[in-house]
Amino acid sequence: MRMAAKIWKDLGNARSHGISRGEETITENFLLDVQLAHPAEVSTFQSNKREEAVTGADWEWWLTDGRQWLGLLIQAKILNPRSNLYSAIKHKVAGRPQIDNLINQAALKGIPAFYFFYNHTNLGFSDLSWKCGSFAPQIEQLGCTVADAHAVRPLVRQGGVGIITLDPVTLPLRCLVCCRGHARGPEFSLPERASGIARELISRGDQSIDVGRPTSLRDAPPSYVRELMSASPDERPRVIERLRSEVGRIGSLVVIKQAHEMRDDARGR
Numbered sequence: 001m002r003m004a005a006k007i008w009k010d011l012g013n014a015r016s017h018g019i020s021r022g023e024e025t026i027t028e029n030f031l032l033d034v035q036l037a038h039p040a041e042v043s044t045f046q047s048n049k050r051e052e053a054v055t056g057a058d059w060e061w062w063l064t065d066g067r068q069w070l071g072l073l074i075q076a077k078i079l080n081p082r083s084n085l086y087s088a089i090k091h092k093v094a095g096r097p098q099i100d101n102l103i104n105q106a107a108l109k110g111i112p113a114f115y116f117f118y119n120h121t122n123l124g125f126s127d128l129s130w131k132c133g134s135f136a137p138q139i140e141q142l143g144c145t146v147a148d149a150h151a152v153r154p155l156v157r158q159g160g161v162g163i164i165t166l167d168p169v170t171l172p173l174r175c176l177v178c179c180r181g182h183a184r185g186p187e188f189s190l191p192e193r194a195s196g197i198a199r200e201l202i203s204r205g206d207q208s209i210d211v212g213r214p215t216s217l218r219d220a221p222p223s224y225v226r227e228l229m230s231a232s233p234d235e236r237p238r239v240i241e242r243l244r245s246e247v248g249r250i251g252s253l254v255v256i257k258q259a260h261e262m263r264d265d266a267r268g269r
Contacts, residue, residue, distance in 0.1 A: 003033055004173045008143025011120035015081050023078045023088070026118050027058055030144075031252060038259070045228050045240050045253040057102055058116075058251040060109075062225050063177075065189040065258040068217040071111035072198070073250070075102050075149070078118040085162045086117065089152075099156060103149050105248055109222075112198045112214045113149035117170065121163060128167050134179040144173040148198065151205030169204040171197060177256075190258035191217055221255075222246070229255060 007026060014021045035042050059074040075098070077086040091098045106113035119142050121128075130137040151169040160166060176197045177190065198215040220226070224246040231239040240247060247253060 002037070003030060004142070004144040005138070005140040006033065006143070007118050008120050008140040011078075011081070011118065011143070015120060021078070023058070023076045023118065026078065027076050027251070031254065034254075034256075038256075041257045041259050043229055043255040043257075045236050045255075047237075047240050047244075047247070047250065047252065057105060057248070060111075060247070060250050060253045062221050062253070062255045063191045063194050063258075064221070064255070065191055068189065068191045068219065069221045070191040070195050070198070070215070070217055071109065071221070072114050072194070073102065073106040073109060073111055074114045074116055075099075076116045076118060079121060079163055081120055081122075083162070084121055084123065084164065086166070087161070089115075089156055089161050099149055099153050103153065106149070106214065109248070110214055112202070114198075114201075115147045115149055115152055116173065117145045117147070117163070117166070119143055119145060119163060123163065127164055130172075131170075132172050132175050132179060135174065141172040141174050145170040146173050146176050146197075146201065147171075148201040148205055151201060154205070169201065171201060190256070225253070225255060228253065 007030070010026075010029075011021060031044055031046070035044050057073045058076045059072075061072040061074060063070045063072075077089050079085070080087050089099070093101060103113045121142075124139065125137060128142065132141075135141070147166060147170045152166060155161075155165055155169065176194050179193060179197060195215045195217055202215065224243045227243060228236065228239055228247075240253070
């Protein structure tokens with residue numbers, strides 16, 4: 001995925017020039033790049049960034065092929081290139097771990113709680129693993145990796161907050177939207193692929209924990225997603241504030257539709 005490679009490159013360039021880049025900047029650039037690259041398939045609804053601290057969620061994603069839907073609640077963390085640690089992953093809000101807020105809010109919505117990790121490191125595949133089953137190893141694709149929050153939480157509690165410690169529970173972002181190896185369905189649609197990867201990431205955590213069935217595909221998104229999608233770009237800020245009690249306090253809500261040509265390619269046509 002081009003976005004992950006761009007994050008890797010941008011963080012590397014910033015590091016070489018002594019420039020600091022934060023999670024919020026990378027996330028905003030990510031949102032803009034995705035929106036500009038896929039203007040017909042992506043709809044972005046941005047709210048007050050300060051509200052994200054309440055739930056611990058930067059984004060809420062809804063992936064669809066027009067028939068099925070999968071939601072994800074996402075928190076982003078950036079790697080400290082010197083220590084190779086995610087220094088802010090133990091952040092607390094009003095004395096409560098941010099990761100607990102993220103997991104609880106996702107449970108209320110009935111969707112998976114995910115981490116997106118923004119990375120650039122001098123480590124190589126001798127220290128890190130390539131677990132994608134669909135594409136050849138590319139270190140730049142580790143610019144953004146993903147993990148299920150239930151798999152991350154016990155490692156964080158044990159003191160594991162680094163890229164090496166969390167490596168066993170992560171996959172490249174590319175797997176979430178492109179890999180077909182874990183999809184369950186005849187068409188390998190975008191939501192089917194993402195649902196399969198979500199199940200795989202959940203399986204990398206503590207199997208004694210019952211996280212329910214948050215990866216189940218839906219026939220329709222929540223009502224607030226439908227209402228937001230019917231609003232014009234100028235109306236979106238007002239609508240998202242009116243729907244605040246339903247949306248929750250997140251940074252942005254993003255709807256990603258599968259393009260027809262993507263669906264045909266996934267079928268092997």
